[in-house]
Amino acid sequence: MEDVFSDVDEIPENLNIQPYMFEPPVQINNDHIAQESSGESDYEVRGNDQLDRRANTIWYECGSCEVMETTMECTCCAEFPLVDQIRESSELECITEHETFRDNCLNARVLEVSLHEYIQRERPLDDNEPINEVYRHIAYRRFVLWIWHCLGRGNRKVLPACVVTAIRRTFPSENYIGFRESHLAS
Known part of the structure; x- marks a missing residue:
């Protein structure tokens, strides 16, 4: 359509204009990975860097994340x-x-009180059980409780890498276990 019409009367009646005909075509990227098989997710993937997340740090915005195992x-x-x-x-x-994060997830005195509740509910601790591993577990649970307000069997959440990193730095150990799917999840 190279004709420029200076007056409305000059516009032909048989002009075939289609919706979106002047919009650029969508480019489909077949490399995109689905976030979860159900199509629902607790987080939004921004951009198309899902495949490269372990190879770079362009995926984080906060400046405190580190590349994790998966x-x-x-x-x-x-x-x-x-x-x-x-x-x-x-x-x-x-x-x-x-x-709230610092007070409830990184404060050993707060976690100690939660430890007593954990022991009553779950089981007594072994004398050889590393306390930092227990504190990390409790800190992760306290973060989930703060954000999502619920805990329970089969109700696991992937936590932000910055949260896991901060908790691991506060309560370090030689071995870390990353996120594991619940065997109770359907």
């Missing part, structure tokens, strides 16, 4: 809508800077 675990706090909402409303770069 692609699934390589998620930033900005990718979880509930976490991102708390982070942005507090005007923080990373959820690990939030006072």
Whole structure:
């Protein structure tokens, strides 16, 4: 359509205009990985870097994440809508800077109180059980409780890499176990 019409009367009546005919075509990328088989997810993948997450750090926005063992675990706090909402409303770069996170997930005295509750509910600790591993487990549970308000068998959440990194730095050990799917999940 190279004709330029200067007046409405000059526009031909048989002009065949289709919706979106002047829009650029969509480019489909077949390399995109589905987030979960059910199509639902606790986080949004921004961009198409899902395949490269273990090879680079372009996926994190907060500046506190580290590359984790699996692609699934390589998620930033900005990718979880509930976490991102708390982070942005507090005007923080990373959820690990939030006072509630530091007080409830990194404070050994708070975790010690939760430890007693954990022992009553789960089982007594072995004398040889490394306390940092137990504190990490409790800290992860406290983070889930703070953000999602529920815990339970088969209700596991992948945590942001920055959260896992901060907890691991506070309660280090030689061995770490990454995220594992629940055997109770259907």
